[in-house]
Amino acid sequence: MSGRDPELSxxxxxxxxxxxxxxxxxxxxxxxxxxxxxxxxxxxxxxxxPMRRTMDRAIERAIQECLKLALTSLKGAPKKRPxxxxxxxxxxxxxxxxGLFGAAGLPVELPVTTILMLxxxxxxxxxxxxxxxxLEGRLACVEVFAHGADRGVRDSGRRADVGYYASxxxxxxLANEASxxxxxxxxxxxxxxxxxxxxxEVATRFGVVVWERVxxxxxxxxGAVGGAAINVVFMNHFQSIARGHFMLRRLERIYGEEAIRxxxxxxxxxxx
Numbered sequence: 715m716s717g718r719d720p721e722l723s724x725x726x727x728x729x730x731x732x733x734x735x736x737x738x739x740x741x742x743x744x745x746x747x748x749x750x751x752x753x754x755x756x757x758x759x760x761x762x763x764p765m766r767r768t769m770d771r772a773i774e775r776a777i778q779e780c781l782k783l784a785l786t787s788l789k790g791a792p793k794k795r796p797x798x799x800x801x802x803x804x805x806x807x808x809x810x811x812x813g814l815f816g817a818a819g820l821p822v823e824l825p826v827t828t829i830l831m832l833x834x835x836x837x838x839x840x841x842x843x844x845x846x847x848x849l850e851g852r853l854a855c856v857e858v859f860a861h862g863a864d865r866g867v868r869d870s871g872r873r874a875d876v877g878y879y880a881s882x883x884x885x886x887x888l889a890n891e892a893s894x895x896x897x898x899x900x901x902x903x904x905x906x907x908x909x910x911x912x913x914x915e916v917a918t919r920f921g922v923v924v925w926e927r928v929x930x931x932x933x934x935x936x937g938a939v940g941g942a943a944i945n946v947v948f949m950n951h952f953q954s955i956a957r958g959h960f961m962l963r964r965l966e967r968i969y970g971e972e973a974i975r976x977x978x979x980x981x982x983x984x985x986x
Contacts, residue, residue, distance in 0.1 A: 720969050722977060729961055730974070734981050736958030737861070737878045772821035773924050776828040777859060777917040778904055783829060784852040785896070788836050824924065831949055832856070835956040842960035843967070849896060853889045853912075854963065858956045860885055860919040879975050881919075888912040923951070 722730060835855045836846060844851045861881060891908040899906075904913060927948050966974045 720973055722965075722969065726965055726968070730965060730977055731981060733958040733961040733965075734978060736954045736961075738982070739954070768821055769824075769924070769928060770921065772824050773921045774913070774917040776825040777856070777913055777920060779825050780828055780832045780859070781856055781904060781909070781913055781916075783832060784836075784856050785849075788832075788846045788852045788855065827945060827948070828859070831859075831952050834949065834953055838953065838956040839960050842957075842964045844960055844963065849893050850889075853893065854959070855956075856916060857882070857885050857889065858952060858959055860916045861955050861959060862952050863919050863922040879978065885912075885915065888915055923948075 832855060835858050839851065839855050840846060844854060846852055846855070861878065888908075888911055892906075892912045895903075895906050895908045903909065927944060962974060962978065969977075
């Protein structure tokens with residue numbers, strides 16, 4: 715760590731450690747397996763190819779809808795404490811619908827759940843002082859969907875995340891390119907190459923976690939009840955990621971991004 719890095723207050727050291735715990739525990743498969751009572755990866759391997767293609771399209775559509783909502787509807791608001799229980803309950807209702815119709819209901823239910831998650835993420839962002847009147851703040855909410863995958867998960871032979879800050883560096887570059895285009899044109903053209911590249915990257919990373927959820931849904935549970943419970947776990951997972959993400963961004967506004975990144979990486983080394 716650089717000797718020039720500012721010293722964090724005791725309160726902020728605790729907050730940094732909490733953010734690290736939240737972001738280092740990005741394994742939804744383990745959480746879902748604990749609920750289902752059995753590993754979920756074997757169920758994933760049995761998914762038919764037509765269903766995979768349908769779900770991949772649904773995942774990309776869900777992220778497109780979230781990006782559109784972020785660009786047009788997210789507003790700054792007083793930094794009240796986010797209602798995470800309400801968001802989880804609504805996600806449970808949506809998951810119950812998906813559970814009633816099985817895999818066939820997921821392409822309909824997923825965009826609804828994802829938009830509910832985005833609104834919960836935005837509440838968490840506001841609570842931690844994020845200015846959602848800026849394009850950067852709104853895109854930071856969408857970015858959360860790309861941080862939910864565990865480092866060790868693979869999707870179609872591709873590695874998911876290689877670390878929180880490494881992931882942010884790539885997403886930040888794509889977000890900057892998309893922001894420049896959107897600010898220049900004053901429009902929300904999701905088909906523009908720079909915007910489509912950001913959407914595709916977020917959808918690919920988000921898809922790793924969605925497929926873990928799909929695999930859990932394929933294990934015989936209790937229909938709508940099982941689907942609701944899985945969706946609550948799914949929602950809670952991304953709310954945890956959002957809390958860690960926006961805690962770090964708040965600390966970065968106080969101490970500088972580079973300083974917090976080095977403190978974070980030093981903390982990660984200590985916990986290996």
